Amino acid sequence: MIDIRLLRDNPDAVRASQQARGADLSLVDAALAADDRRRSSLAQFESLRAEQKSMGKQVAQATGEEKAALIGRSKELAGQVKEHQGAANVAEAELDELLYRIPNLVDGAPAGGEENFVTLKTVGTPRDFAAEGFTPRDHLDLGESLGAIDTARGAKVSGSRFYFLTGVGARLELAILNAAMDRALAAGFTPMITPTLVTPDTMRGTGFLGEHADEIYRLERDDLYLVGTSEVALAGYHGDEILDLSDGPRRYAGWSACYRREAGSHGKDVRGIIRVHQFHKVEMFSYCPVDDAAAEHQRLLAWEEAMLAAVELPYRVIDTAAGDLGSSAARKFDCEAWLPTQERFLELTSTSNCTTFQARRMNVRERTEGGTRTVATLNGTLGTTRWIVAILENHQQADGSVRVPEGLRPYLGGLEVLEPVR
RNA sequence: GGAGACGUCGCAUAGUCUGGUCUAGUGCGCCACCCUGCUAAGGUGGUAACGGGGCAACCCGUUCGCGGGUUCAAAUCCCGCCGUCUCCGCCA
Numbered sequence: 001m002i003d004i005r006l007l008r009d010n011p012d013a014v015r016a017s018q019q020a021r022g023a024d025l026s027l028v029d030a031a032l033a034a035d036d037r038r039r040s041s042l043a044q045f046e047s048l049r050a051e052q053k054s055m056g057k058q059v060a061q062a063t064g065e066e067k068a069a070l071i072g073r074s075k076e077l078a079g080q081v082k083e084h085q086g087a088a089n090v091a092e093a094e095l096d097e098l099l100y101r102i103p104n105l106v107d108g109a110p111a112g113g114e115e116n117f118v119t120l121k122t123v124g125t126p127r128d129f130a131a132e133g134f135t136p137r138d139h140l141d142l143g144e145s146l147g148a149i150d151t152a153r154g155a156k157v158s159g160s161r162f163y164f165l166t167g168v169g170a171r172l173e174l175a176i177l178n179a180a181m182d183r184a185l186a187a188g189f190t191p192m193i194t195p196t197l198v199t200p201d202t203m204r205g206t207g208f209l210g211e212h213a214d215e216i217y218r219l220e221r222d223d224l225y226l227v228g229t230s231e232v233a234l235a236g237y238h239g240d241e242i243l244d245l246s247d248g249p250r251r252y253a254g255w256s257a258c259y260r261r262e263a264g265s266h267g268k269d270v271r272g273i274i275r276v277h278q279f280h281k282v283e284m285f286s287y288c289p290v291d292d293a294a295a296e297h298q299r300l301l302a303w304e305e306a307m308l309a310a311v312e313l314p315y316r317v318i319d320t321a322a323g324d325l326g327s328s329a330a331r332k333f334d335c336e337a338w339l340p341t342q343e344r345f346l347e348l349t350s351t352s353n354c355t356t357f358q359a360r361r362m363n364v365r366e367r368t369e370g371g372t373r374t375v376a377t378l379n380g381t382l383g384t385t386r387w388i389v390a391i392l393e394n395h396q397q398a399d400g401s402v403r404v405p406e407g408l409r410p411y412l413g414g415l416e417v418l419e420p421v422r
Numbered sequence: 423g424g425a426g427a428c429g430u431c432g433c434a435u436a437g438u439c440u441g442g443u444c445u446a447g448u449g450c451g452c453c454a455c456c457c458u459g460c461u462a463a464g465g466u467g468g469u470a471a472c473g474g475g476g477c478a479a480c481c482c483g484u485u486c487g488c489g490g491g492u493u494c495a496a497a498u499c500c501c502g503c504c505g506u507c508u509c510c511g512c513c514a
Contacts, residue, residue, distance in 0.1 A: 039474070046473095046475095046483045047482080053495090055494080060442035060495080061442085070494080078494055078495085242471085372472095
């Protein structure tokens with residue numbers, strides 16, 4: 001949720017942001033009008049209520065006929081109070097509904113849609129397989145011959161876009177996630193294993209029930225949602241709390257299963273485990289003073305890049321365009337690894353600065369000398385199941401084996417090469 | 423799944439039976455000042471959040487788990503929900 005005071009004081013900034021995102025401009029004026037209605041109806045209610053309260057005190061002290069007369073007058077007043085209270089509540093609900101639909105203010109992201117991203121840097125060089133004298137195999141091909149990935153049985157058991165990680169595949173995923181957890185711990189993050197089912201309030205508060213509602217699994221019987229990322233639980237973790245951030249940001253590394261319906265992605269990335277309904281992820285999450293948020297964003301990006309370096313992948317960093325940001329994000333950087341068989345980059349990490357947008361909805365504040373203020377929240381990926389795809393493809397060898405990058409060897413019992421089993 | 427107890431402004435608790443002076447008391451903690459030649463102890467005052475108004479001092483409103491209801495008036499009475507604890511049942 002954006003700050004209503006910002007909307008009042010500087011509606012043009014909100015308009016400019018809506019413009020950059022290609023979002024609805026009329027929401028701005030609608031919300032301003034609703035705010036006016038809310039304030040005037042609230043003022044009416046409050047003055048009537050003040051009168052009612054003072055009369056209540058007189059009633060309490062009066063006796064006999066005088067009391068009866070006062071009660072008579074109070075009754076009339078009570079009716080009016082109720083009426084205006086109702087009006088104020090309606091006005092407030094209308095404002096909330098409008099504010100909920102306005103996404104976060106864009107901060108520094110390039111204008112335009114998905115294709116208008118800016119490449120900030122490219123790191124490493126993709127291998128030249130032609131020069132090496134063989135044609136690279138894709139991750140599923142490799143995964144099957146290594147006995148690491150079984151999508152056929154995944155589909156048999158659970159349907160399309162499900163898979164089993166088997167043998168060395170399961171070990172490889174654990175290695176990636178454990179390496180991510182260890183690196184986060186070393187950087188001062190608090191490791192967390194989070195709930196993956198959350199209440200509607202939590203899901204709404206984190207901003208995932210807006211335009212992405214179709215992406216989310218819901219358990220109707222229990223009125224719970226399956227999270228698409230531990231960000232949801234971690235953002236809810238300090239909900240309705242006032243934090244002390246004087247010693248710096250609170251950083252959490254969440255480990256969880258993630259569930260995505262992939263409703264709008266029919267026909268996209270159908271082969272292998274690039275785009276699946278369930279995977280695992282280690283996610284960094286930071287509660288941070290708002291003036292430190294941009295710097296914290298850079299720190300999260302740096303931790304992501306260090307993890308990519310540890311698994312020795314060539315990648316680029318992109319600055320996502322405004323129209324491609326989630327509703328909570330003011331700015332987003334993705335790290336995309338090179339995928340040799342598709343000759344394109346594949347998103348492996350994504351870090352968003354949500355400024356105060358998410359924290360305002362979740363009501364997370366910090367104590368400062370001047371009182372309380374809403375904190376900023378940021379998140380970023382440190383490792384996922386999908387990394388297996390890039391690791392297998394980039395480190396494959398002519399004989400069908402896959403070299404284990406040094407950063408993962410300690411997590412695979414020193415294993416240096418994954419050998420085909422068939 | 424069943425029964426019971428409980429949920430109060432950082433923490434602990436009073437207040438609920440018997441509705442009104444609750445503008446929510448007290449202790450602890452915290453902050454400021456005073457006193458004390460150091461320390462310990464003591465004294466005085468202050469100390470919830472949110473919203474609206476005001477240059478400001480300040481004023482008004484909301485919030486006693488959440489949502490309804492009764493009433494002129496609800497922390498207090500009634501209903502529903504959520505959570506915690508205890509016991510029972512069931513499952514691992």
